[in-house]
Amino acid sequence: MCGIVGYIGTRSAPEFLLEGLTRLEYRGYDSAGVAVQHNGEIGIRKKVGRVEELGKLLASKPVRGSVGIGHTRWATHGGISDVNSHPHVGGNGEVVLVHNGVIENYAKLKEQLQALGYVFRTATDSEVIAHLIAHHLEEQIKLGEDPESQETCLKAIELSLKKLKGTYGLGIIFRDVADTIFAVRLGSPLVIGVGKGEHFLASDASPLAGYTDEVVYLSDNETAVLRADHMEISHRDGGRLKPSVQTINQVTVDLDLGRFEHYMLKEIFEQPESIENCLRGRIDEDSATAKFGGLNIEPQDLRLVDRIVLTACGTSWHAGLVGEYLIEEFARIPVEVEYASELRYRNPPLSDRTMVFAITQSGETADTLAAMRECKRKGHKSLAICNVVGSTIAREADGGIYLHAGPEIGVASTKAFTSQCTALVMLALYLGRMRHLSYHAGKRIIAQLREMPDMVRRTLQCHDAVKEVANKYQGFDNFLYLGRLYNFPAALEGALKLKEISYIHAEGYPAAEMKHGPIALVDEETPSVFIIPRGSIYPKVMSNLEEIKARRGPVIAIACEGDHRIADLADDVIYVPEVDDFLQPIVTSVPLQLLAYHIALKRGCNVDRPRNLAKSVTVE
Ligand code: M6R
Numbered sequence: 224m225c226g227i228v229g230y231i232g233t234r235s236a237p238e239f240l241l242e243g244l245t246r247l248e249y250r251g252y253d254s255a256g257v258a259v260q261h262n263g264e265i266g267i268r269k270k271v272g273r274v275e276e277l278g279k280l281l282a283s284k285p286v287r288g289s290v291g292i293g294h295t296r297w298a299t300h301g302g303i304s305d306v307n308s309h310p311h312v313g314g315n316g317e318v319v320l321v322h323n324g325v326i327e328n329y330a331k332l333k334e335q336l337q338a339l340g341y342v343f344r345t346a347t348d349s350e351v352i353a354h355l356i357a358h359h360l361e362e363q364i365k366l367g368e369d370p371e372s373q374e375t376c377l378k379a380i381e382l383s384l385k386k387l388k389g390t391y392g393l394g395i396i397f398r399d400v401a402d403t404i405f406a407v408r409l410g411s412p413l414v415i416g417v418g419k420g421e422h423f424l425a426s427d428a429s430p431l432a433g434y435t436d437e438v439v440y441l442s443d444n445e446t447a448v449l450r451a452d453h454m455e456i457s458h459r460d461g462g463r464l465k466p467s468v469q470t471i472n473q474v475t476v477d478l479d480l481g482r483f484e485h486y487m488l489k490e491i492f493e494q495p496e497s498i499e500n501c502l503r504g505r506i507d508e509d510s511a512t513a514k515f516g517g518l519n520i521e522p523q524d525l526r527l528v529d530r531i532v533l534t535a536c537g538t539s540w541h542a543g544l545v546g547e548y549l550i551e552e553f554a555r556i557p558v559e560v561e562y563a564s565e566l567r568y569r570n571p572p573l574s575d576r577t578m579v580f581a582i583t584q585s586g587e588t589a590d591t592l593a594a595m596r597e598c599k600r601k602g603h604k605s606l607a608i609c610n611v612v613g614s615t616i617a618r619e620a621d622g623g624i625y626l627h628a629g630p631e632i633g634v635a636s637t638k639a640f641t642s643q644c645t646a647l648v649m650l651a652l653y654l655g656r657m658r659h660l661s662y663h664a665g666k667r668i669i670a671q672l673r674e675m676p677d678m679v680r681r682t683l684q685c686h687d688a689v690k691e692v693a694n695k696y697q698g699f700d701n702f703l704y705l706g707r708l709y710n711f712p713a714a715l716e717g718a719l720k721l722k723e724i725s726y727i728h729a730e731g732y733p734a735a736e737m738k739h740g741p742i743a744l745v746d747e748e749t750p751s752v753f754i755i756p757r758g759s760i761y762p763k764v765m766s767n768l769e770e771i772k773a774r775r776g777p778v779i780a781i782a783c784e785g786d787h788r789i790a791d792l793a794d795d796v797i798y799v800p801e802v803d804d805f806l807q808p809i810v811t812s813v814p815l816q817l818l819a820y821h822i823a824l825k826r827g828c829n830v831d832r833p834r835n836l837a838k839s840v841t842v843e
Contacts, residue, residue, distance in 0.1 A: 224297035226250035232421025236291030243430030249838030251297025254308035261288030269308035292394035294321035301346030314357025322349035324390035487633035511665030513649035519622030535582035542643035544712035553655030563594035584639035586614025693821030705734035706754035717815030725823035
C-alpha cells in the first residue's frame with residue numbers, strides 16, 4: 224500500500240504532489256508528507272491524517288521548489304504518527320526518500336547501522352533504507368567519489384539495494400545533487416509520466432491525469448534517474464535500458480462526487496452503467512456466445528483446458544466463488560478458488576492443462592500478483608480479470624478481460640464485484656459454448672445478461688427500504704449473512720461489506736451450514752440477513768430461515784418482488800427483481816452494499832476511508 228508521487232520540472236512541485244497524493248489516497252491515509260528540494264536544501268512537511276491535513280500544514284508552513292517527492296501512508300512498521308510519516312531522512316539529511324513496500328530484514332540492518340552510529344528517529348522499516356543509502360554514499364565519498372555526481376548516488380543506491388530483502392517502490396532525492404529524482408522498483412508499482420521539460424513519478428497513473436498521457440512503467444529491478452528534460456533507466460544486472468514510452472488513453476480520474484455524499488454510494492449507483500460497460504461489445508449473438516479481445520489464447524488451446532484456478536483476495540475472491548459455480552455449471556470444467564495469499568506458498572499440483580485466472584479490481588494486490596507470477600513461473604497460462612488498465616497484473620498477465628467499471632475509489636469494493644460477476648458469466652458462457660452448452664442455452668443466457676443493467680437499476684429502487692432497515696438494526700453488534708448456491712458468495716460479500724465499513728462483526732455462511740455450529744450464536748440480539756430470492760432451492764432456504772425464527776433470531780430477508788409469503792416470516796424484507804439463479808449475486812449484492820453503507824453512516828463511520836484499510840493492498 225502507500226502512494227508515492229514525484230515531480231521535476233518547472234511547475235510548483237508541492238502543488239502537483241498534493242494533488243497527486245489526493246488521487247492516491249486510496250492506497251493509504253494514515254499520514255502524508257512531501258519533501259521539496261530548493262537551493263541546495265530539502266524542505267520536509269509531514270502530518271498524520273489525510274492529505275487534506277498535509278495541505279493545511281503546507282498552507283501555514285509552505286515549501287517551495289520544482290523538485291519533490293511525496294507519500295501517503297498505510298502504516299506497516301511503526302505506529303501512525305507525524306514522525307513515522309514519510310519522507311524519511313538518511314544520515315545527516317543528505318538523503319531523503321519515500322517508500323512503498325516492506326523491508327523484511329530491517330531489524331538486522333537497523334542494528335548494523337546503529338552500530339555504525341546512525342541515529343534512528345522513527346520506528347519504520349523505511350528509515351533503514353535512507354540510512355543505508357547515506358552510509359554507502361559516505362563510503363563512496365571516502366573513496367574519492369564526487370558527492371554531487373549522479374553516478375555516486377546511483378552507486379550508493381545500488382549497493383544498498385543489494386542488502387535489502389523485501390519489496391519497494393522508492394522515490395529518492397539527494398541534498399547535494401540538484402534537480403534529480405531517483406526511482407527504484409521491486410515489487411511495488413511505479414510509473415513515470417513524461418512531459419515537455421518535466422517528469423512525474425507515481426504509484427499509478429491517476430496523478431498524471433491532466434498532465435500527460437505518455438508513461439513509462441518501471442519494471443522490477445529497474446532504477447530511473449529523472450531530470451526535467453532527461454530520463455535514464457538501468458537494470459540491476461547492469462546496462463542501460465531504452466525507456467519504453469507508452470501512450471495511455473485512460474489517464475482520467477473522476478473525483479467528482481456528483482449528487483452523492485460518498486464515493487461508495489456513487490459507485491453503488493453506477494452499477495447499471497458499469498455492468499453495461501462490461502458487457503459492451505462482448506456478446507456474439509450469431510454464435511450465442513461471448514467474445515473477448517484480449518484473452519490471447521486460441522480457442523483450440525482453451526478447449527484443452529481441463530482445470531481452472533481462480534485466485535484473488537477479498538471481494539474479488541468472492542467473485543471468484545461465483546465464477547466457480549458458473550464455470551462448473553456452464554462449461555463443466557472443474558474450478559478451484561484459491562486465496563492468492565495461500566496459493567503463492569501452497570504449491571498445489573497444477574497440470575499442464577490448468578489455466579489460472581487472477582481476479583482483481585486494482586491489479587496491484589501484492590498477494591494476487593505473487594500468486595499469478597508463481598503460476599506463470601511454472602509455465603501456466605495466467606490470465607487476469609482486472610479493472611485498472613495498465614496496472615501491474617494487467618500488464619504481466621498473458622491476457623485477460625478488463626472490467627471497464629471505471630475508477631472505484633471507495634475502499635469498499637462495490638461496482639467491481641458486480642462487474643467481475645458479469646465478466647465471469649460471459650467467460651463461463653464462452654467456455655461452455657465450446658463444450659456442452661447448446662446454442663439455445665447460450666441464447667437464453669445472453670438474453671438474461673442483457674437485462675442486467677435494467678435489473679440492477681430496478682434493484683436500486685430498494686434504497687429507501689434499505690435505509691429504514693439500517694435505521695432499525697444499526698445498534699446490533701453481530702450479524703449472520705446466509706445464502707445458498709450462488710447466494711453463498713453474496714452472503715460472504717455482504718458480511719465483508721458490513722465488517723469493513725461499520726466495524727460490526729458479521730459472518731457469511733451457506734444457509735444450511737449454520738446448523739452445524741453458527742446457529743449457536745442465534746438469539747434476539749443476532750440478526751440474520753437471509754438472501755432468499757425465488758430460485759431452484761428456494762424452499763430449502765426457507766426451511767433454514769424457519770430454523771432461525773424458531774430460535775427467535777431477527778431476520779432481514781432479501782427476497783423477490785411479489786414474494787408475500789416471506790413477509791409473514793421475516794421481520795423485514797428488502798425486495799429485488801427476480802432473475803435466474805446464476806445472475807442472482809449481481810442483484811442481491813446491491814441491497815447488501817446499501818445496507819452496509821447506511822448502517823456505517825448511522826454509526827458515524829468514515830464510509831470511504833474505513834479504519835485500518837486501504838484500497839490497494841500492495842504488501843503481503
Ligand atoms: O484490488 P483487488 O480486487 O485485488 O483487491 C482485493 C481486496 O483487497 C479487496 O477486494 C478488499 O477486500 C475490499 N476492500 C473489499 O471491499
